Amino acid sequence: MKTMIYLLRREFWEHKGMFLWTPLASASAMLLVFVLPVIFGKTLLKERHFARIASMRDHTALVGDVLARVYMMFTGPILAVMAFIIFFYCLGCLYDDRRDRSILFWKSLPVSDVETVLSKLLTACVVVPVIFLLIGTAMSFIMMVIVSIGLATQDVYLFKDLLLNKTLYLSPLQVFGMLPVYVLWALPSLGWLLLVSSWARSKVFLWAIGVPLMSLLLLTMAQTIQFQSLDVSWFADLIVGRGLGGIVPGSWVHFEHIPYETAFRPGTNGVDFGAVLSISWNTLSSPQIWWGVLAATLMFYMTIRLRRWREAE
Known part of the structure; x- marks a missing residue:
């Protein structure tokens, strides 16, 4: 357990710029954009905006309720940045060890390949x-x-x-409650990226996106030229989509074809994060997610074996 904690600390300190300063910089930029209308409100806002704001004075309870329901949606851009960070971290974490020859140092320590790969998976x-x-x-x-x-x-x-609205306090907990679902849906993408990182000798980005996209292109060409009855949509969705897009938060809504309207509270403009949480956990009954977990397990096994055989580049 102590070994794993130290390995996780190592990953954090080695990639502190990606893991900490990037989200802080993104959040600061978004906050700056929000502060400007408050400071220069009369300059930036038009007359019709002030008219709409004036109409809210008699409906503060409704406005407060809507704001309490939607404020966690501001995390959307931050989570989009997170997907890019995880993508490039997984692509480089095992490849960089071989490129800068630090793999020789880590192999000299009493740390197994299983622990090393697992620490990078848990980090991601x-x-x-x-x-x-x-x-x-x-x-x-x-x-x-x-x-x-x-x-x-x-x-x-x-x-x-706002302070009397329970949704204000429940929304962050409900968003955090989706984390286990996100992990399970992201495993195939993480497994593929780590596998490429441990195998490719160069150009890991091209290998990671080139292999699935080229496979999809070849199947599409085969469908067009010769096999008219061949349906490649399942390959595009379940193989390419799960392999590259699983790290995007909320991707299970697309994979399970869940209507987006179910995320909104009936009769209002607010997002019902409780409904989103329930829908997200209900996807665990889908065979698709568990086939993905099985495929990810096989890829993690191959990643560990490759790391054991691969030497420094």
């Missing part, structure tokens, strides 16, 4: 998402406060309604 599917979610949640809360302050300058006071 647990450590990084938790860091990004914490920063995204803090940023979303600050944005909500900025919006409330901006409305207060126009005599629309929401703080009382």
Whole structure:
């Protein structure tokens, strides 16, 4: 257990810029964009915007409820950045060890290949998402406060309604509750990226995206030229999509063909994160996710074997 903790610390300190400073910089940029309308409200906002704000004065409870339901959606851009960070981290983590010959040092230590690969997997599917979610949640809360302050300058006071709204406190917990579902859906993508990182001798990015896309292109050409009855949509969705897009948060909505309308509270404009959480956990009954977990397990096994055989480049 102590060995794994030290390995996770190593991954964090070696990639601190990706894991910590990148989300902080992204959150700071978004906060700056939100602060500007508050500081220069009369300059940036048009007259019709002030008219809409004035109409909220008699409906503060409704406005507060909507804001409490949607403020966690501000984490969307941060989670999009997280997907890119995880993608490039997984591609480089095992390849870089061979390229800079640090693999020789780590192989001289009493640390098994299983522990090394598992530490990189846990970093990608647990450590990084938790860091990004914490920063995204803090940023979303600050944005909500900025919006409330901006409305207060126009005599629309929401703080009382917000603080008494239980959704304000439940939404972050519900978003964090989707993390185990995200991990399971992301495993095939993580397995593929780590496998390429441990196998490729160069140009890992081209190998990672080139192999599935070229396979899809060849199947599409075969369907067009000779096999008219061949259906390649399943390959594009279940193989290419799961292999490259599983690290995108909420990708299971696409893979399971879940209507987007189910995420919204009936009769309002607010997002029902409770419904989203329930729908997300219900996808665990799908055979698709467990076939993906099985495929990921095989890829992790191959990754460990390749790391054992591969020497420094």
